[in-house]
Amino acid sequence: xxxxxxxxxAWLLLIGLYGIVTSRNLVHLxxxxxxxxxxxYVLLLAIGxxxxxxxxxxxxxxxxxxxxxxxxxxxxxxxxxxEATVAALLLALAVQAHxxxxxxxxxxxxxxxx
Amino acid sequence: xxxxxxxxLVAVALGGTAVVFARxxxxxxxxxxxxxxxxxxxxxxFQAPDVALSQVVVGAVALPAMIMLxxxxxxxxxxxxxxxx
Amino acid sequence: xxSRVRYAxxxxxxxxxxxxxxxxxxxxxxxxxxxxxxxxxxAHSAVPQRKATSSISVxxxxxxxxxxxxxxxxxxxxxxxxxxxxxxQRAEEExxxxxxxxxxxxxxxxSLRSLGAALVGPILVLGIYIVVHGHLTPxxxxxxxxxxMTALFLIYLAGSHMNLGRLRPLGAMEASExxxxxxxxVIGLGGVVLAGSYLENFIAPGxxxxxxxxxxxxxxxxxxxxxxxxxxLVVLGEFLDQRLLMKKGQA
Numbered sequence: 377x378x379x380x381x382x383x384x385x386a387w388l389l390l391i392g393l394y395g396i397v398t399s400r401n402l403v404h405l406x407x408x409x410x411x412x413x414x415x416x417y418v419l420l421l422a423i424g425x426x427x428x429x430x431x432x433x434x435x436x437x438x439x440x441x442x443x444x445x446x447x448x449x450x451x452x453x454x455x456x457x458x459e460a461t462v463a464a465l466l467l468a469l470a471v472q473a474h475x476x477x478x479x480x481x482x483x484x485x486x487x488x489x490x
Numbered sequence: 491x492x493x494x495x496x497x498x499l500v501a502v503a504l505g506g507t508a509v510v511f512a513r514x515x516x517x518x519x520x521x522x523x524x525x526x527x528x529x530x531x532x533x534x535x536f537q538a539p540d541v542a543l544s545q546v547v548v549g550a551v552a553l554p555a556m557i558m559l560x561x562x563x564x565x566x567x568x569x570x571x572x573x574x575x
Numbered sequence: 576x577x578s579r580v581r582y583a584x585x586x587x588x589x590x591x592x593x594x595x596x597x598x599x600x601x602x603x604x605x606x607x608x609x610x611x612x613x614x615x616x617x618a619h620s621a622v623p624q625r626k627a628t629s630s631i632s633v634x635x636x637x638x639x640x641x642x643x644x645x646x647x648x649x650x651x652x653x654x655x656x657x658x659x660x661x662x663x664q665r666a667e668e669e670x671x672x673x674x675x676x677x678x679x680x681x682x683x684x685x686s687l688r689s690l691g692a693a694l695v696g697p698i699l700v701l702g703i704y705i706v707v708h709g710h711l712t713p714x715x716x717x718x719x720x721x722x723x724m725t726a727l728f729l730i731y732l733a734g735s736h737m738n739l740g741r742l743r744p745l746g747a748m749e750a751s752e753x754x755x756x757x758x759x760x761v762i763g764l765g766g767v768v769l770a771g772s773y774l775e776n777f778i779a780p781g782x783x784x785x786x787x788x789x790x791x792x793x794x795x796x797x798x799x800x801x802x803x804x805x806x807x808l809v810v811l812g813e814f815l816d817q818r819l820l821m822k823k824g825q826a
Binding site: 377378380381384387388391392394395400401403404406407408410411414415417418421422424425427429430431433443444448449452453456457460463464467470471474475478480 | 491495496499500502503506507509510511512513514515518519522525529532533536537538539540541543544545548549552553556557560561563564567571
């Protein structure tokens with residue numbers, strides 16, 4: 377039972393990769409990439425969790441209370457916003473590719489020629 | 491592991507699978523919005539409220555908006571191409 | 576390589592990856608038994624050292640400030656990349672805008688538009704609150720910046736696309752993004768000048784629970800909030816302008 381969060385992270389990674397490989401539409405491919413990204417968030421937060429711990433905000437709890445790890449929360453929260461913008465960059469590339477090739481199917485796109 | 495965490499984990503796994511298997515991008519944008527909200531609930535269950543805040547706005551608002559705008563741009567270009575040829 | 580061969584290669588690769596993942600992840604400590612000393616030290620020294628109650632904010636901007644600076648520059652670069660890609664395309668573009676007769680407000684029903692317009696103010700205040708209180712409660716620059724972006728995007732959703740052309744200050748958003756990114760780096764320089772190393776906290780910590788506490792944390796939160804809001808609005812504006820494309824003389 378304790379393997380569930382790690383199993384969900386591995387499952388999200390693999391199903392996202394499957395979606396990327398078998399995709400027929402560039403926009404669908406980019407959204408599958410966000411699924412792969414979220415598998416890393418789940419893994420990080422599962423690692424930093426401490427049983428019986430609460431959020432590491434000491435505004436209303438005594439300083440000796442057991443809290444979860446704040447470092448993984450730091451990594452994850454900056455990651456969430458940054459990778460949404462990277463997905464926007466990829467979507468702009470998809471718009472360019474559609475303009476160049478007339479289709480969004482990765483199988484039908486040739487190489488970019490000068 | 492509490493019951494909320496277990497249920498949230500299962501919901502995230504199902505949501506991720508649904509996002510991959512929704513082949514039409516417009517429908518996929520809405521499914522990914524639901525997936526984003528379930529992720530935010532999971533982050534809250536793991537006692538990380540900051541991350542849940544980020545994820546709610548990004549996953550439920552910003553990302554589906556960007557997907558729909560991209561699709562609109564592509565559909566518009568296809569309309570023009572078809573109209574001119 | 577035909578699709579079948581490709582899928583077969585992927586299948587074997589994924590199977591191997593799955594085996595490795597399960598074997599590796601099973602070797603991790605059980606959920607909840609993580610005994611990391613670094614996180615424990617950071618969590619419990621946030622209040623005594625920096626007088627800020629949110630140890631996540633202190634970790635993000637003070638103890639691990641360099642990581643946040645680099646992530647912020649990734650955000651900045653991605654936004655600049657979107658601008659370059661879509662503006663160059665716009666310069667050589669031939670797709671005209673939709674004809675006059677078809678242009679219509681974005682939200683068709685009046686109740687949706689008025690609700691959207693009414694929500695802009697409260698969401699703006701909520702965003703500013705979350706940015707400024709980042710060192711006391713859950714929140715901070717990243718979260719508040721995205722909420723501010725939502726508030727301003729709601730103006731577009733609730734209003735007419737055409738009327739927005741003058742109302743949406745794209746130049747101001749680009750300036751906000753630049754000021755935020757530069758502000759973070761410059762405040763780090765203040766650390767060099769006044770405290771000895773880059774991004775070191777150089778303002779006095781203040782008292783626990785007060786708005787002016789945590790040293791330079793509120794300033795860094797505001798800088799990041801401006802940058803995230805600016806970057807996301809610039810990106811969304813670039814996507815939107817693609818619909819608004821007009822040749823000169825077609826006002």
